[in-house]
Amino acid sequence: MIKDFTKLETFLVVIKEKSFSKASAKLGISQPAVTQQIKYLEEQLDAKLIERKKNGVKLTKEGEEVYKIAQKIAKCIQNAEQDLLKVINKQITFIIGSSFTIGNYILPQIINEIKKIVENDILIKVDVSENIVDNVLGKKFDLGLIESPIFKEGLIYREWMEDELVLFSNTKLPRYVRTEDLYKFNWICREEGSHTRKLVAETFEKLGVSCKKFNVIGEVSSSTAVVNSILRSPVNKEHPTVSIISRYAIEDELQSGRLFEAKIKGEKIKRKFYITYLKERRNDPFLMKIVDLLLKFKK
Template identity: 25%
Template sequence: MNFDYLEAFMYVVRFKSFHKAADALYLSQPSITARIKGLERELDTQLFARQGRGVTLTAKGKEFIPFAEQLIRTYQQSKQKLQTKTDKRRFTIGSNMITAQYVLPDFLHYFQELEPELEFDVRCGGNEQMLEGVSRNEIDIAFVRQQGRELEKLVIEPFLDNSIVLVVHPEHEFESNVRYTAHEIAKESIVFFECGGFNWNLVQKIFEAHNVIPSIKHRVGNMEVAKSLIVHRSGIGFLPKLAVKKELDRGELRSVDVSHLMNFNQQIEGVQSLTNPLNASIKRSLIKAAELFEQKVVYQSVI
């Protein structure tokens, strides 16, 4: 059976749209349509029924899903086995963009030291893209923003603390251990940062709860720009802990306690498939590498 047909089928199932599936696969919609028709010819049955602009699965289409998943999984596993040129194990890590930029460069040093015989691939993208990769057993473990929900056939575990912190320039008048009110913080010039890996709404609730409007001086969608503005005394800001870890360690930024205003705890979570559980040794190494990263251990041999 043609693998391209199966891949197109599963993408249409996920997106419920030929057009969206085509975009996700970087193909034209006619190409997706042709692949689905080819699969239907091979199976001699109709898999989808059009419904307005979208499509729905027929009863036969729903029955075919587990078979398609198994065929894709078998194909991927056999392809990987045949293409492996050494006896070393291969391991695929997925990561959202914030984790890839601010965690993986140091974390992977520790992980490689703990698993020297392991060859690993790293894939980066959006949270949903990474979850999809795990679901299809193309990614062994993905590090994504805290989901706050259960996901079918996926195991989700806390990986790293990525709580939101209020950061200021080291010489700012705010003291680190003083508990400032929402009104006092709102008077400061605030660097507003928001992207897919950061939930500004959680911060906004502080000011809404105290019926105060924050003084937003800058609105930026880039983490490095946000940090630079705070370092250069253009304001204060709420940023993910891992994104400012190095600046805090070097004393270029300083955090201010705001735990009394709201629970800002959020995690980077590790997600794996129920059907593709992690090797026990690899799991221990991932946990140890995370501990070394959080403890700010200077990179050196950890064996």
């Protein structure tokens, strides 16, 4: 007899994702564990439920019947949980921890859609990725949106959006900048400890560029401060003031012609943004609605 809904939920996720590996990522468990749970269901029901195909999975005749029943059970559970959450949400605020670029430039475009799901106030806490991860793990944040994959036990991490860090200035730059040209610029840098600075330093080290030889005229603690510092710098064609930042942070200024970007010859600085939440909340339909909304949001 099937005494809990966990294995039926795994079955539903496999069908929804059309893949054992994608179901594994969504549920935060290993692919062998997913396979084992499906096998357990089949043994308990004495019926083959799923056939694996090259292009995904296919339900057997018995699997289709089980799928209909499992959906009904899931709907009943979801409705009960939603009723409970409506009561709870009168007393709590949904808290999202977000790294600087995401919190300042991406979340504002989707926050109203998230509010429709939450039906209550949302508090966005902007911080460095490491602090966000710790606060999600400590149950102080409901959800984390990070730009640095700091992996810790007890959390699920979902790859989200791709970001590119670009060289930019308020002075028009050549389309491609050689590594030797980097030493001619005046630099505004992020502070020590920021993920952006670390990623840029690693890239330059790979290219054989010594950041210690740069003419750094300022260090600031946020992407907004970087952008404002460059905008207010004197225009100097021989020695432009430059920095490296997420393209999301300067999209409007690039379109308006207030800022200009250039590519570093032979290199692109790319990174992934991640969504993270507690493993124990992977069955929370309220939280999963928000995660699904974020995963559908592509710029």
